[in-house]
Amino acid sequence: MLRNIVKYRVLLLMLLPTSIVFFINCYIPMFGVFIAFKNINYIDGIMGSPWAGLDNFRFLFATSDAWRVTINTVAYNVVFIVTGLLLSVAIAIAVNEVRAKLASRLYQTVMIMPNFLSMVVVSYIVYAFLHPEYGFLVKYVLPLFGHSSVNAYMHPEAWPYILWLTKMWHSVGIGSVIYLAAITGISEELYEAAVMDGASKWQQIIRITIPLLTPVMVILTILNLGGLFRSDFGLFYHVTLDSGALRSTTDVIDTYVYRGLIQLNDLGMASAANFYQSVVGFFLVIGANSLARKLNRDTALF
Amino acid sequence: MNKATNVKPYQKVSKLAAIVLHTIFIVFSLACILPILLIVAISFSNEKLLTLKGYKFWPDEIDGSAYHHLFANSSTLMKAYGVSLSVTFIGTLLAVLLIALYAYPIFRKDFPFKKIFNIYLLITMLFSGGLVPFYLLYVNYLDLKDTYVALILPGLSNAFYIFIARTFFQQTIPEEMIESGKLDGASEWRIFFQLVLPISLPVLATIGLFTTLMYWNDWFNSLLFINDSEKFSLQYVMIQMIRQAEFFKNQLAGSGVALLVQQSVPTESLRMAMVVVSIGPILFVYPFFQKYFTKGLTIGAIKG
Numbered sequence: 356m357l358r359n360i361v362k363y364r365v366l367l368l369m370l371l372p373t374s375i376v377f378f379i380n381c382y383i384p385m386f387g388v389f390i391a392f393k394n395i396n397y398i399d400g401i402m403g404s405p406w407a408g409l410d411n412f413r414f415l416f417a418t419s420d421a422w423r424v425t426i427n428t429v430a431y432n433v434v435f436i437v438t439g440l441l442l443s444v445a446i447a448i449a450v451n452e453v454r455a456k457l458a459s460r461l462y463q464t465v466m467i468m469p470n471f472l473s474m475v476v477v478s479y480i481v482y483a484f485l486h487p488e489y490g491f492l493v494k495y496v497l498p499l500f501g502h503s504s505v506n507a508y509m510h511p512e513a514w515p516y517i518l519w520l521t522k523m524w525h526s527v528g529i530g531s532v533i534y535l536a537a538i539t540g541i542s543e544e545l546y547e548a549a550v551m552d553g554a555s556k557w558q559q560i561i562r563i564t565i566p567l568l569t570p571v572m573v574i575l576t577i578l579n580l581g582g583l584f585r586s587d588f589g590l591f592y593h594v595t596l597d598s599g600a601l602r603s604t605t606d607v608i609d610t611y612v613y614r615g616l617i618q619l620n621d622l623g624m625a626s627a628a629n630f631y632q633s634v635v636g637f638f639l640v641i642g643a644n645s646l647a648r649k650l651n652r653d654t655a656l657f
Numbered sequence: 658m659n660k661a662t663n664v665k666p667y668q669k670v671s672k673l674a675a676i677v678l679h680t681i682f683i684v685f686s687l688a689c690i691l692p693i694l695l696i697v698a699i700s701f702s703n704e705k706l707l708t709l710k711g712y713k714f715w716p717d718e719i720d721g722s723a724y725h726h727l728f729a730n731s732s733t734l735m736k737a738y739g740v741s742l743s744v745t746f747i748g749t750l751l752a753v754l755l756i757a758l759y760a761y762p763i764f765r766k767d768f769p770f771k772k773i774f775n776i777y778l779l780i781t782m783l784f785s786g787g788l789v790p791f792y793l794l795y796v797n798y799l800d801l802k803d804t805y806v807a808l809i810l811p812g813l814s815n816a817f818y819i820f821i822a823r824t825f826f827q828q829t830i831p832e833e834m835i836e837s838g839k840l841d842g843a844s845e846w847r848i849f850f851q852l853v854l855p856i857s858l859p860v861l862a863t864i865g866l867f868t869t870l871m872y873w874n875d876w877f878n879s880l881l882f883i884n885d886s887e888k889f890s891l892q893y894v895m896i897q898m899i900r901q902a903e904f905f906k907n908q909l910a911g912s913g914v915a916l917l918v919q920q921s922v923p924t925e926s927l928r929m930a931m932v933v934v935s936i937g938p939i940l941f942v943y944p945f946f947q948k949y950f951t952k953g954l955t956i957g958a959i960k961g
Binding site: 359363367369372377379381382383384385386387390397400449450452453458464465466468469474478484489490556596616629630637 | 880
């Protein structure tokens with residue numbers, strides 16, 4: 356052991372800086388989860404603050420907030436995962452059938468572009484469409500249906516659709532590239548043999564492409580399920596402009612924790628919600644991984 | 658068989674299908690790009706016409722005054738641009754170096770502590786303390802509020818990229834190369850910097866570009882840690898501007914003051930001009946991205 360440490364001291368030295376960074380960013384905060392069981396205040400610090408038992412959790416689950424944000428988080432994620440999968444796969448299969456090389460590359464380039472924009476920029480784009488007076492939709496599209504001057508930022512019922520559309524716009528293109536990479540990996544001989552047997556294009560897609568893509572779809576979906584309790588904070592915080600009027604349909608665990616921590620300074624509630632998210636998240640990742648492992652040993656994360 | 662495009666007969670789709678496919682993708686491509694162009698169009702619009710006719714895809718009159726205003730009067734913006742550029746540059750360099758430094762030893766087959774450091778990495782992907790302890794550590798214990806370190810340090814730990822780099826090393830760096838380096842009397846550092854890194858350029862570029870994008874687009878760390886206006890990043894200034902505009906409107910609506918403010922400064926077009934300026938550098942690195950990143954993603958998809 357000691358001899359090995361001396362022998363490999365240079366390699367160990369290489370590992371040192373990154374190990375320290377991980378220790379600061381990931382490991383120390385892990386031990387901080389017990390804050391949820393403390394009645395924390397800034398003066399006494401984490402160690403000095405008195406224990407609170409389960410009080411923070413009692414307060415959290417006594418309000419309707421906990422259930423609302425949980426339901427919102429899970430519902431948005433389920434819809435995003437399912438529709439994202441279907442759209443990405445459909446687009447990947449379709450792009451694969453575009454035989455003009457140049458056009459195919461052009462479509463792919465353009466499709467990926469939204470993903471490179473930050474959520475702040477995306478919030479401006481949504482705003483440009485929905486601005487209560489000047490927005491393109493409000494000014495030019497809604498009047499065609501007989502509506503005038505709608506302030507979407509006051510109507511919570513519209514936001515599941517708006518957020519869904521925004522999310523798909525931002526992520527479907529890049530998602531389809533991953534599936535496209537998998538399709539390109541499928542052996543040509545399979546298609547050649549199918550053609551020999553007189554299979555139509557449609558039959559080739561149904562009988563070859565989709566079945567061979569299934570493992571990739573299953574694994575990516577399972578991995579996404581591990582994140583069922585986390586959400587894209589930027590999407591829910593910036594795109595909605597953090598509008599209080601929209602909370603009933605736009606508040607998710609991440610925005611709730613952030614608000615508790617920064618805006619309301621309610622550390623007890625924030626850390627309880629935080630703990631709840633971390634623990635459930637952990638079991639979801641473990642569960643998702645063991646499911647992946649059961650289906651196919653090679654594709655499990657660990 | 659069509660010689661020119663080298664497409665095998667069975668691969669062809671019928672003419673009708675081809676037309677349908679192209680139509681779908683042209684519409685889809687437009688849907689991806691038009692919203693961005695709307696922002697550009699607004700930024701080049703005349704402020705008065707904007708308030709009369711709303712946001713349009715085609716400005717009635719091309720007007721560059723928003724940009725003039727942006728560059729002439731806005732020291733806040735220039736400062737923010739500087740902050741974003743430096744944080745992105747330093748952060749990316751450090752991140753790529755740290756990732757390579759960690760990925761290399763855990764790739765080495767002869768390294769006896771490989772497993773321990775693998776697990777050390779894996780655990781960070783499984784469990785996280787979450788926002789509250791992270792925030793308290795940075796602010797109360799490390800005293801990093803209003804520092805550039807708070808903008809760079811969080812982005813330096815990324816287990817996923819380390820696994821990608823390690824997988825790449827496993828696939829491209831032959832064991833013999835390291836052995837022969839040793840026989841020639843090269844030190845471990847020399848082997849790493851002069852033999853391993855040059856071959857690994859594709860994966861370093863992929864990770865570097867992803868990291869660049871991550872730092873450039875980051876607003877979360879500014880939101881959490883920065884109160885000092887001297888240290889606002891570009892994304893953070895944009896967050897503030899969209900919120901303040903709403904606040905302004907609600908407060909001053911109908912008081913006549915709003916109109917006055919609007920006349921002196923082209924607020925609507927100015928804000929969109931700022932967004933356009935913030936997208937600029939991304940479009941600049943985009944071609945490099947395009948070249949590397951399909952490869953990067955494919956490598957990442959292989960079990961890490």
